[in-house]
Amino acid sequence: MLSRTAENLYWLARYVERAEYLARTIDATLRVTALPAAYIGKTNEWDSALMTAGVGQSFYNHYQEANEANVVEYLSFASDNPSSIKNCIEAARLNARSVRTALTSEMWDTINAAWIELQAVWSKGTGNREDLAKFLRFVQETSLRFDGSAYRTMLRNDAYWFSRLGVHLERADNTARILDVKYHVLLPEEEHIGGPLDYYQWTSILRSVSALTAYHWVYRETLKPWLIADLLILNDTLPRSLASCYGNLVRNLDQIGVAYGRQGAAQRHARGIRNRLEHSHMDDIFQHGVHEFIQEFIADNSRLGEIITRQYLI
Amino acid sequence: MAVAFDEMNGQGGAEIRQAYQELSRWLSETPPDALEYRRQEAELLFRRIGITFAVYGDAEAQERLIPFDVIPRILSAKEWTLLEKGLKQRVLALNMFLRDIYHGRDILRANIIPEDMIFQNPVFRPEMNGQDVPHDVYVHIAGIDIIRTDPENFIVLEDNARTPSGVSYMLENREIMMRLFPDLFARHRVAPVERYPDELLAALRSVAPRGAAAEPTVALMTPGIYNSAYYEHSFLADKLGIELVEGRDLIVKNDEVFMRTTEGLKRVDVIYRRVDDDFLDPLTFRPDSALGVPGLMSAYAAGNITLANAVGTGIADDKAIYSYMPDIVKFYLSEEPILKNVQTWRCREPQDLAYVLDHLDDLVVKEVHGSGGYGMLIGPAATKATIEAFRDKLKREPEGFIAQPTLALSTCPTCTEKGLAPRHVDLRPFVLTGSERVTIVPGGLTRVALKEGSLVVNSSQGGGTKDTWILDE
Numbered sequence: 001m002l003s004r005t006a007e008n009l010y011w012l013a014r015y016v017e018r019a020e021y022l023a024r025t026i027d028a029t030l031r032v033t034a035l036p037a038a039y040i041g042k043t044n045e046w047d048s049a050l051m052t053a054g055v056g057q058s059f060y061n062h063y064q065e066a067n068e069a070n071v072v073e074y075l076s077f078a079s080d081n082p083s084s085i086k087n088c089i090e091a092a093r094l095n096a097r098s099v100r101t102a103l104t105s106e107m108w109d110t111i112n113a114a115w116i117e118l119q120a121v122w123s124k125g126t127g128n129r130e131d132l133a134k135f136l137r138f139v140q141e142t143s144l145r146f147d148g149s150a151y152r153t154m155l156r157n158d159a160y161w162f163s164r165l166g167v168h169l170e171r172a173d174n175t176a177r178i179l180d181v182k183y184h185v186l187l188p189e190e191e192h193i194g195g196p197l198d199y200y201q202w203t204s205i206l207r208s209v210s211a212l213t214a215y216h217w218v219y220r221e222t223l224k225p226w227l228i229a230d231l232l233i234l235n236d237t238l239p240r241s242l243a244s245c246y247g248n249l250v251r252n253l254d255q256i257g258v259a260y261g262r263q264g265a266a267q268r269h270a271r272g273i274r275n276r277l278e279h280s281h282m283d284d285i286f287q288h289g290v291h292e293f294i295q296e297f298i299a300d301n302s303r304l305g306e307i308i309t310r311q312y313l314i
Numbered sequence: 315m316a317v318a319f320d321e322m323n324g325q326g327g328a329e330i331r332q333a334y335q336e337l338s339r340w341l342s343e344t345p346p347d348a349l350e351y352r353r354q355e356a357e358l359l360f361r362r363i364g365i366t367f368a369v370y371g372d373a374e375a376q377e378r379l380i381p382f383d384v385i386p387r388i389l390s391a392k393e394w395t396l397l398e399k400g401l402k403q404r405v406l407a408l409n410m411f412l413r414d415i416y417h418g419r420d421i422l423r424a425n426i427i428p429e430d431m432i433f434q435n436p437v438f439r440p441e442m443n444g445q446d447v448p449h450d451v452y453v454h455i456a457g458i459d460i461i462r463t464d465p466e467n468f469i470v471l472e473d474n475a476r477t478p479s480g481v482s483y484m485l486e487n488r489e490i491m492m493r494l495f496p497d498l499f500a501r502h503r504v505a506p507v508e509r510y511p512d513e514l515l516a517a518l519r520s521v522a523p524r525g526a527a528a529e530p531t532v533a534l535m536t537p538g539i540y541n542s543a544y545y546e547h548s549f550l551a552d553k554l555g556i557e558l559v560e561g562r563d564l565i566v567k568n569d570e571v572f573m574r575t576t577e578g579l580k581r582v583d584v585i586y587r588r589v590d591d592d593f594l595d596p597l598t599f600r601p602d603s604a605l606g607v608p609g610l611m612s613a614y615a616a617g618n619i620t621l622a623n624a625v626g627t628g629i630a631d632d633k634a635i636y637s638y639m640p641d642i643v644k645f646y647l648s649e650e651p652i653l654k655n656v657q658t659w660r661c662r663e664p665q666d667l668a669y670v671l672d673h674l675d676d677l678v679v680k681e682v683h684g685s686g687g688y689g690m691l692i693g694p695a696a697t698k699a700t701i702e703a704f705r706d707k708l709k710r711e712p713e714g715f716i717a718q719p720t721l722a723l724s725t726c727p728t729c730t731e732k733g734l735a736p737r738h739v740d741l742r743p744f745v746l747t748g749s750e751r752v753t754i755v756p757g758g759l760t761r762v763a764l765k766e767g768s769l770v771v772n773s774s775q776g777g778g779t780k781d782t783w784i785l786d787e
Contacts, residue, residue: 001575004562098538101557262577
């Protein structure tokens with residue numbers, strides 16, 4: 001397939017995934033900030049939302065204060081934020097338009113219909129909480145529909161695998177970024193202050209990766225920070241965990257390698273990261289430093305993106 | 315201007331013409347709201363599928379829908395047979411003319427066309443002099459614009475021999491009509507158009523260069539998503555099952571053309587290019603073009619790639635050359651042209667210019683190199699000031715213009731805000747030329763001028779489209 005087509009499919013999937021993640025982040029932040037101050041402490045949750053979206057710096061070039069109005073605006077609608085939901089959807093559709101021939105009609109229809117629908121939201125804005133909630137839900141549903149139609153309608157060939165690479169690479173990045181910003185509330189030595197303060201931080205983290213219910217099913221325990229870290233990093237049954245993302249990345253890259261009769265740097269690099277995740281234990285990670293571990297992972301993950309690009313997409 | 319010939323009601327409106335009788339009955343049984351409801355449904359479908367076009371210089375409406383009219387335009391089998399014969403004859407002659415112009419130039423030596431009209435013409439490509447193209451086919455895909463003013467004659471308004479567009483509308487209009495009006499189809503025997511993509515692919519493969527593999531690789535080259543016809547490009551690539559490439563996807567090595575794929579470089583044999591000559595190869599044509607492929611023309615000269623349509627076909631659809639088409643047909647085929655030409659005054663000739671200047675308020679004046687309905691004067695509809703401005707332009711550069719009478723294009727019943735009303739239409743059938751044969755799918759794109767009285771059917775100027783039915787009797 002054309003390299004440009006593969007590139008468009010890959011980025012299309014990444015943008016849709018990112019839009020959903022941003023919607024989840026805003027959603028989770030709205031919930032936690034709605035609590036009385038005594039429950040969440042002094043941290044500025046809107047500032048963390050910006051950090052997990054990776055746009056902390058650029059935000060403060062435009063705004064003074066990270067409050068709800070500003071951050072929601074910046075993450076959802078701002079044209080000058082390249083990773084706002086609006087720009088993600090616009091970029092997703094642009095990519096989709098460039099590779100219409102490689103998409104199934106269901107996938108195109110999902111993106112195009114969402115784009116048409118959201119034109120109205122862009123022009124009107126979301127006046128109140130209810131509109132905002134509806135908008136955030138719509139974005140998440142669009143991603144689900146897109147993912148579902150890809151899963152149900154695409155041929156299982158390189159087009160599908162490149163699109164999946166985009167999903168999992170982006171998803172791993174998103175989960176890692178939450179951990180990067182929130183790692184301090186997941187440290188075991190802070191267990192003793194595990195009062196309501198941290199409890200709501202933890203639920204917020206789980207909510208932003210849609211894993212609150214999953215946690216209880218997996219651990220059958222009250223929320224424990226190290227278990228949350230375990231779930232998000234090492235548990236490969238959770239679709240948004242780093243381990244699960246890497247299981248999928250390795251599989252998709254292998255499928256491409258088999259189809260093309262050739263393995264390369266991307267396959268090797270992905271397998272290296274997966275092996276590290278497979279052979280790690282939370283204890284070691286804590287000992288070693290969660291923050292260091294996560295930062296290393298983020299760098300490794302983005303390096304995989306570069307390698308995939310060099311090997312296939314240009 | 316006389317009342318136009320109506321495709322349904324005939325000249326005087328006394329009697330419904332044969333091909334329209336069933337439609338007319340159906341219309342009388344169908345309540346007007348039902349039509350309006352279907353029209354809205356059609357629009358929704360078009361928007362969902364994403365069939366849009368861009369209007370240059372219109373930032374607000376970067377993607378717009380071409381209005382679709384649900385009332386079909388119908389031709390009888392007998393009319394189509396005549397038209398088909400005429401189209402084949404015309405396209406055959408166009409190809410022979412192009413081969414001749416870039417080789418022996420018999421037609422110039424026979425003094426049928428003045429030399430300077432070829433050599434001074436900006437669309438003439440000296441690069442093509444003496445260059446053979448695979449299978450001697452220049453115009454693989456032609457869109458011939460046809461109008462009628464009476465029931466007997468089909469008249470060619472324009473030959474489009476470069477990169478004619480609109481065929482996706484022919485196909486999609488039919489799809490949508492069949493979805494919306496199954497009962498109406500059940501009452502007619504409409505010749506199908508759906509095999510067009512297969513015919514096109516077969517034609518493109520048949521003209522692969524001699525060195526190509528047994529299963530030649532065909533790709534469709536587009537200027538990209540911002541081109542007004544991008545939807546059509548992606549639609550056709552999809553239907554043909556070929557890659558939709560941009561210039562940056564292609565690379566020339568040792569005079570062979572390759573596309574960059576996830577598995578490395580892959581050779582391409584035939585490019586159905588929807589990019590103008592000027593933008594094909596920055597080394598040969600416009601150096602500032604980012605759309606093209608450096609070295610493409612050198613691969614072309616080496617005979618390693620087929621470009622469809624060939625480079626330099628613009629000389630055959632030039633509006634000044636158009637006026638010679640009847641002579642061109644006679645010269646190469648020794649036959650009388652089946653399709654008529656619109657009477658045309660060449661402003662480069664002094665007595666024609668004098669006539670045109672005297673009759674500006676009655677005539678349509680067109681730029682020789684214009685297209686898309688831009689830069690033309692419709693005398694009867696123009697203000698005094700516009701006419702005077704045109705007069706100055708004409709005097710300054712007479713060779714840049716031709717003039718034609720204002721024709722009463724035939725009309726066809728069309729949905730309007732005030733119910734069904736006649737609107738002027740034209741027809742663009744698509745003629746495919748492969749190495750062995752010329753084929754035409756029975757149908758074409760009917761364009762309709764939606765504004766009352768308007769004669770401009772171009773989509774960029776407020777025109778719409780209709781499904782075109784050829785009855786298979």
